Amino acid sequence: MFTFLDLKPHLPITEHTVPCPVRGCRRIVPRQRMRFRAHPDFICPDHNIFISPSTFEYTDFRQNLLWTDPSDLALLNRIFTTKRESRMARNNSEDALSWNVFRFLEKTDLLDSYLSTITGRQVSGSRICYWGYSQSDNGLYPILADARREFGEQINRGSEPDLIVLSDSHLFFIEAKFTSGNRTTPSNPAVRTGYQSGGAGWYESVFQADFSNVAIRNKKYELLRFWLLGTWMASQLGFDFHLVNLVLESREKAITSKFFPLIRQDTTRTFSCQTWEGVYRFLCSEKPAGEDAEKLFAYFSTHTRGYDHRQRLQRGFTI
Numbered sequence: 001m002f003t004f005l006d007l008k009p010h011l012p013i014t015e016h017t018v019p020c021p022v023r024g025c026r027r028i029v030p031r032q033r034m035r036f037r038a039h040p041d042f043i044c045p046d047h048n049i050f051i052s053p054s055t056f057e058y059t060d061f062r063q064n065l066l067w068t069d070p071s072d073l074a075l076l077n078r079i080f081t082t083k084r085e086s087r088m089a090r091n092n093s094e095d096a097l098s099w100n101v102f103r104f105l106e107k108t109d110l111l112d113s114y115l116s117t118i119t120g121r122q123v124s125g126s127r128i129c130y131w132g133y134s135q136s137d138n139g140l141y142p143i144l145a146d147a148r149r150e151f152g153e154q155i156n157r158g159s160e161p162d163l164i165v166l167s168d169s170h171l172f173f174i175e176a177k178f179t180s181g182n183r184t185t186p187s188n189p190a191v192r193t194g195y196q197s198g199g200a201g202w203y204e205s206v207f208q209a210d211f212s213n214v215a216i217r218n219k220k221y222e223l224l225r226f227w228l229l230g231t232w233m234a235s236q237l238g239f240d241f242h243l244v245n246l247v248l249e250s251r252e253k254a255i256t257s258k259f260f261p262l263i264r265q266d267t268t269r270t271f272s273c274q275t276w277e278g279v280y281r282f283l284c285s286e287k288p289a290g291e292d293a294e295k296l297f298a299y300f301s302t303h304t305r306g307y308d309h310r311q312r313l314q315r316g317f318t319i
């Protein structure tokens with residue numbers, strides 16, 4: 001994994017070329033534009049990365065991950081059977097970030113404590129589903145499949161929260177953002193029918209604003225789906241529901257003030273915005289010891305999110 005310490009602080013791109021971002025490397029590749037392409041034209045053969053002006057992607061996704069022991073890779077291979085798309089190999093991937101942080105919390109039994117901290121509730125018995133994959137069911141989490149069906153989505157192409165955590169009496173959806181934001185709209189507005197009619201008109205009981213207002217005018221289509229499906233799933237289970245939008249501290253500052261007026265919250269269903277830097281501070285307070293903890297602390301300190309429009313290297317987190 002190439003970190004802040006390994007990468008050039010400034011990337012001197014030209015109209016038609018981009019240098020390899022790794023310090024000391026003199027390789028130059030053609031400049032790619034618009035959508036990122038992992039094409040052989042853009043590889044540095046010395047460092048095995050595809051290069052663009054703002055980011056890079058490893059030819060092997062495992063290089064982007066902190067946890068790749070045989071049990072981790074076996075789980076990832078099972079996850080990839082249901083996961084919709086994967087940009088796990090991209091340096092600024094929120095999927096890789098989610099894995100690197102939450103797989104640690106899972107393996108060190110810190111999930112209950114983290115979720116108790118952010119909700120102020122007593123959370124116990126947490127089990128985590130990465131991208132809808134249930135480890136105990138060895139496939140798509142069945143009640144997520146039920147929810148997709150109930151609200152008119154395709155079973156294999158429906159809403160996919162980055163992380164679902166099921167505890168003894170709480171259901172969490174954690175939607176992770178790194179460099180991307182919460183602004184999404186439906187490509188086909190006709191999908192509203194399924195969302196509005198599913199669950200015997202469940203939409204009305206959990207939203208204050210209509211579909212067009214939330215999904216199109218306020219561009220919160222993705223959060224709309226997670227709030228709708230998540231609250232419904234929790235009601236089926238008889239659990240409380242918490243939708244957590246996990247973002248960078250420097251981004252999405254107004255998300256709660258924008259989303260709160262659109263939804264109906266009460267003590268059994270809540271929306272909150274948390275930050276990656278907050279996870280880091282939680283870890284600092286828990287003081288986990290050992291080699292893996294050191295790797296994760298180093299990752300928070302030295303991970304990057306690529307180059308800005310002035311070609312300056314950006315640190316991942318404000319810590």
Ligand SMILES: [Zn+2]
Pocket residue numbers: 020021022025026027044045046047
């Ligand atoms: Zn290189």
